[in-house]
Amino acid sequence: MAKVIKLRKGLDINLKGKAALETVTVECPGEYALVPDDFTGLKPKVVVKEGDSVKVGDALFVDKLHPEVNFVSPVSGTVSLVERGDRRKLLSVRVKPDGKQEARQFNVKGDVKALLVESGLFAFFRQRPYDVVANPEDKPKAIFVSAFNSMPLSQDFEYALKGQEKEFQAGLDALSRIAKVYLGISPKQTSPVLTAAKNCEVTVFDGPAPAGNVGVQINHISPINKGEVVWTMGAEEVIFVGRLMLTGKVDLTRLVAVAGSEVKKPAYARVLVGQKLTTLLNGQIDASKSLRIINGNVMTGLKTTQDGFLGAHATEVNVIPEGDHADEFMGWIAPRFNTFSTHRSYFSWLLGKKKEYVMDARIKGGERHMIMSGEYDKVFPMDIYAGYLVKAIIAGDIDRQEALGIYEVAPEDFAIAEFVDSSKLELQRIVREGLDILRKENA
Amino acid sequence: MKSLRKFFDNIKPYVEEGGKFHALRSLVDGFETFAFVPNQTSRVGSVNIHDAIDSKRIMSLVVIALMPALLFGMYNVGYQNYAAAGTLANASFWELFGFGFLAVLPKIIVSYVVGLGIEFVVAQWKGEEIQEGFLVSGILIPMIIPVNTPLWMLAIAVAFSVILAKEIFGGTGMNVFNPALVTRAFLFFSYPSVMTGDDNVWVAQSTIFGLGNNLPDTYAAATPLGNAALGQPLADQCAAITGLIPGAIGETSVIAIALGAILLLWTGVASWKTMISVFVGGGLTAALFHATGSSPLTWCDQIVLGGFCFGAVFMATDPVTSARTEGGKYIYGFLIGVVAVMVRVLNPGFPEGMMLAILLMNIFAPLIDYFFVQSNINKRAKRAIK
Numbered sequence: 161m162a163k164v165i166k167l168r169k170g171l172d173i174n175l176k177g178k179a180a181l182e183t184v185t186v187e188c189p190g191e192y193a194l195v196p197d198d199f200t201g202l203k204p205k206v207v208v209k210e211g212d213s214v215k216v217g218d219a220l221f222v223d224k225l226h227p228e229v230n231f232v233s234p235v236s237g238t239v240s241l242v243e244r245g246d247r248r249k250l251l252s253v254r255v256k257p258d259g260k261q262e263a264r265q266f267n268v269k270g271d272v273k274a275l276l277v278e279s280g281l282f283a284f285f286r287q288r289p290y291d292v293v294a295n296p297e298d299k300p301k302a303i304f305v306s307a308f309n310s311m312p313l314s315q316d317f318e319y320a321l322k323g324q325e326k327e328f329q330a331g332l333d334a335l336s337r338i339a340k341v342y343l344g345i346s347p348k349q350t351s352p353v354l355t356a357a358k359n360c361e362v363t364v365f366d367g368p369a370p371a372g373n374v375g376v377q378i379n380h381i382s383p384i385n386k387g388e389v390v391w392t393m394g395a396e397e398v399i400f401v402g403r404l405m406l407t408g409k410v411d412l413t414r415l416v417a418v419a420g421s422e423v424k425k426p427a428y429a430r431v432l433v434g435q436k437l438t439t440l441l442n443g444q445i446d447a448s449k450s451l452r453i454i455n456g457n458v459m460t461g462l463k464t465t466q467d468g469f470l471g472a473h474a475t476e477v478n479v480i481p482e483g484d485h486a487d488e489f490m491g492w493i494a495p496r497f498n499t500f501s502t503h504r505s506y507f508s509w510l511l512g513k514k515k516e517y518v519m520d521a522r523i524k525g526g527e528r529h530m531i532m533s534g535e536y537d538k539v540f541p542m543d544i545y546a547g548y549l550v551k552a553i554i555a556g557d558i559d560r561q562e563a564l565g566i567y568e569v570a571p572e573d574f575a576i577a578e579f580v581d582s583s584k585l586e587l588q589r590i591v592r593e594g595l596d597i598l599r600k601e602n603a
Numbered sequence: 604m605k606s607l608r609k610f611f612d613n614i615k616p617y618v619e620e621g622g623k624f625h626a627l628r629s630l631v632d633g634f635e636t637f638a639f640v641p642n643q644t645s646r647v648g649s650v651n652i653h654d655a656i657d658s659k660r661i662m663s664l665v666v667i668a669l670m671p672a673l674l675f676g677m678y679n680v681g682y683q684n685y686a687a688a689g690t691l692a693n694a695s696f697w698e699l700f701g702f703g704f705l706a707v708l709p710k711i712i713v714s715y716v717v718g719l720g721i722e723f724v725v726a727q728w729k730g731e732e733i734q735e736g737f738l739v740s741g742i743l744i745p746m747i748i749p750v751n752t753p754l755w756m757l758a759i760a761v762a763f764s765v766i767l768a769k770e771i772f773g774g775t776g777m778n779v780f781n782p783a784l785v786t787r788a789f790l791f792f793s794y795p796s797v798m799t800g801d802d803n804v805w806v807a808q809s810t811i812f813g814l815g816n817n818l819p820d821t822y823a824a825a826t827p828l829g830n831a832a833l834g835q836p837l838a839d840q841c842a843a844i845t846g847l848i849p850g851a852i853g854e855t856s857v858i859a860i861a862l863g864a865i866l867l868l869w870t871g872v873a874s875w876k877t878m879i880s881v882f883v884g885g886g887l888t889a890a891l892f893h894a895t896g897s898s899p900l901t902w903c904d905q906i907v908l909g910g911f912c913f914g915a916v917f918m919a920t921d922p923v924t925s926a927r928t929e930g931g932k933y934i935y936g937f938l939i940g941v942v943a944v945m946v947r948v949l950n951p952g953f954p955e956g957m958m959l960a961i962l963l964m965n966i967f968a969p970l971i972d973y974f975f976v977q978s979n980i981n982k983r984a985k986r987a988i989k
Contacts, residue, residue: 173652385987452644454651463647480651484642489604491640492659503656504870505664521644525657526636526732529776532661533927534874547927548976563980578650582658583776586649 162355164347165380167367169541171502171576175312175458176516179417179426179476181319186429188259189436192235193243193252194220198472199231199283200592201292201599204250212239217264217279217410220253226296232280234412234432236262252469255434263409272337276401279410284397284472288378288390290599291570300339300391302382305332307354307395308346310372311459311575313419315475317395318349319428320415325353327402328395333359334405335398339391344377367541369459375573379542384568396475417476418444420458421518422451435470440477450482452521459575460588463521483520491524502580528583536577536587544568546577550587553594558601561594571595611635629726633733658775662735664872668863669742669917675859676852677703680750681815683806683849687824688816702814706807707852710745713754717761718744725770736775736782736923737765743783743917746853747910747958748790749804752797760789780965781924784958791958805849824849828909828947832954836899843907854913864916873920876932881915882906884940889948898948905944914943914957919964926968928975935971939964 196204203224208214214237219230237257245251266279276282277296285294285303294300307317321328335341341360349355355362363381365371374392384390393401396414403411412433419426423444431440437453445451447466454461456474470477488494500508500517508515536546544565552560571588578587611631618628636659645651681699685691718737726733744761764785769778791798798804803823810817826849827837842848846856854860867873889905892898898905905911919925919939926935939960946956953959 175652383983383986385983387987452651458651461651463651478651482644484644486640486642487604487608488640490638491655492637492657492663496655499655501655503654503660505660505872506655519652521651522640522653523643523645524640524653524655525659526641528658528732528734529774531658531736531776531923532872533922533925534929537929543979543982545928545976545979563983564976565979565983575650579652580654580656582654582656582661584653584657586646588650589646589648592648 170368331398331402880936
């Protein structure tokens with residue numbers, strides 16, 4: 161029987177527009193793109209030219225610091241655009257598909273790490289500390305995989321796992337040849353592929369969001385100390401590894417949840433990494449409204465447009481109202497019955513946990529200094545003083561950040577705290593910037 | 604509502620950077636965010652949805668929680684005046700309340716005008732939004748001073764505390780001391796004669812617009828705590844609980860304060876850990892002093908008298924100046940209670956100790972937190988060595 165860790169701190173946010181457990185087919189877009197910014201901390205170097213033809217698994221760009229790490233094309237076709245922005249920063253490499261999905265064949269015998277580096281799947285590893293792309297020269301203490309996402313409107317991994325059970329286990333087997341693998345699952349997940357997964361240590365995390373965050377799970381199983389490195393990988397990306405191990409081919413097909421209150425029929429779609437979002441959202445949203453399309457989860461994803469491309473790590477696309485013309489009158493004193501809040505001065509505590517809310521993207525207040533105490537701690541299920549850590553980051557005090565445990569956190573771990581913060585501080589951005597500075601200092 | 608929205612949209616260009624009336628930006632901004640929830644949406648890279656709670660609502664809640672104590676305080680100001688003149692039997696409820704209202708209102712206005720005026724100027728100067736912290740301080744200040752405090756003194760004290768206790772530290776959220784208590788401390792040490800002294804400060808002495816009674820100059824009414832300092836036991840515990848005793852405007856009624864406490868605890872604005880600990884600390888210390896014969900007051904008397912309840916509910920729980928770690932809140936609150944009663948009993952110069960106790964613990968709050976945070980740091984360091 162797997163070990164159960166009960167978490168009390170946290171908050172489940174019940175949003176309207178959860179994806180129904182059915183898969184709709186979407187048409188193939190005219191263009192795919194791989195976006196280097198999806199791989200945090202990467203310095204990309206393009207290795208293709210416009211007009212080159214590529215197969216699935218051929219490198220589009222590599223890591224400048226570790227040129228052996230490939231970032232590969234999800235489709236076969238021709239490179240249509242190498243998009244650059246200010247100061248020639250690489251924004252994306254776009255590929256026009258030829259519809260054949262010809263894939264490069266890899267030799268799966270031999271060293272797993274070398275195979276993953278070569279086939280581009282290594283790019284899906286993230287490392288702690290810093291929450292950036294992993295360094296192939298490191299020897300990680302362990303590899304952590306969280307098989308569930310506790311954030312609102314997120315993908316149900318058990319649904320995505322259907323039909324991919326063999327691949328998932330093959331992926332875990334491969335990862336276990338690099339380092340010890342820990343799999344975190346939710347008590348609601350009953351699939352024997354998860355509860356009885358082999359070649360890994362399964363732990364059940366019972367609690368509200370962010371229990372599904374791999375960072376929270378690391379903190380409870382084997383917290384990171386200074387000098388140690390841990391790798392993490394998304395559960396669906398483990399399936400990518402499994403497919404490669406079983407077939408020798410790269411297949412970056414995901415089951416993405418298209419969800420949110422503004423999606424007409426929230427459901428799942430089987431798409432490739434880098435899919436143009438137009439094909440996912442066509443007919444699903446009312447383009448005349450002011451909407452916020454989020455590449456990824458509503459709590460952690462980035463705002464994008466219909467012309468954006470599905471992020472490398474994104475397991476869902478969420479659409480909510482932007483709310484920039486809401487003009488709510490005297491909100492500071494009005495009862496606001498339909499508004500969700502953890503605070504008892506609103507009435508959502510009366511309406512029960514089953515009520516689904518429509519929330520827009522407004523901040524709903526002005527940014528202040530940290531005033532209330534203990535707000536973050538209530539939703540931060542780690543043995544870390546979140547408020548003090550954030551203050552140390554704002555103050556730029558690196559020694560204190562280290563002492564308070566910055567190596568154990570990622571911006572996403574602060575998502576719920578940022579949601580409840582009455583001072584409206586941008587915690588995820590603060591933590592991201594803090595990690596970037598620290599990484600530069602320690603380099 | 605629509606026309607109001609239009610009005611703000613129309614005047615906005617004038618107050619923005621480079622506009623004709625740029626000097627009024629913070630003022631317009633303050634009123635706009637007062638009227639409408641800001642329409643600003645979250646930036647790329649931060650969480651896309653937010654809880655509806657903001658500091659405006661939290662501060663407003665505290666103000667609402669203070670209302671029972673304030674309204675009762677107004678009534679009590681009238682009650683004390685009429686009782687002193689011996690005309691209580693002839694006066695109606697509205698006469699008592701009306702007199703108190705007229706006596707207290709100027710203090711509230713002065714406190715808000717001076718304090719918020721400074722806040723507006725600072726917000727304009729720093730290019731920030733107006734911080735709501737003073738909404739609470741501004742109403743707390745008139746409630747913790749004697750009714751006879753001259754308005755000019757109040758104005759100076761408010762200006763002193765807003766500038767030197769709050770703004771120079773960086774504004775709401777950065778201050779070390781509770782600004783309302785600094786105001787009171789400033790008055791207390793600069794003008795002791797009107798804050799304690801001859802015992803003629805607690806009851807309004809003259810008529811206002813024909814209401815109330817003129818009392819003789821020699822009239823004096825000591826607070827029960829003042830009497831206790833002279834060794835007299837509490838005469839009427841019932842009056843001390845309902846609040847019909849002389850004292851600072853808002854602090855006398857335990858019942859009115861309890862109503863506010865219920866709202867603050869239910870909404871989680873105030874920490875129950877701090878609040879309960881103050882009572883436990885104060886109660887135990889008072890019981891000890893009573894048992895050893897140092898004080899004629901029982902633990903129960905100590906708690907219901909003076910500013911103990913008011914301080915425990917509204918001042919000690921100020922999240923900015925109190926301990927910020929959950930464990931620290933117990934210690935912080937407990938020591939406030941202990942020190943408050945110790946000052947009352949052991950120091951003959953100060954019949955009331957709550958203000959000094961809270962200000963003292965404001966200094967020590969970061970130290971208390973330090974031990975809790977440091978234990979977390981040590982645990983992490985130890986783990987790394989293993």
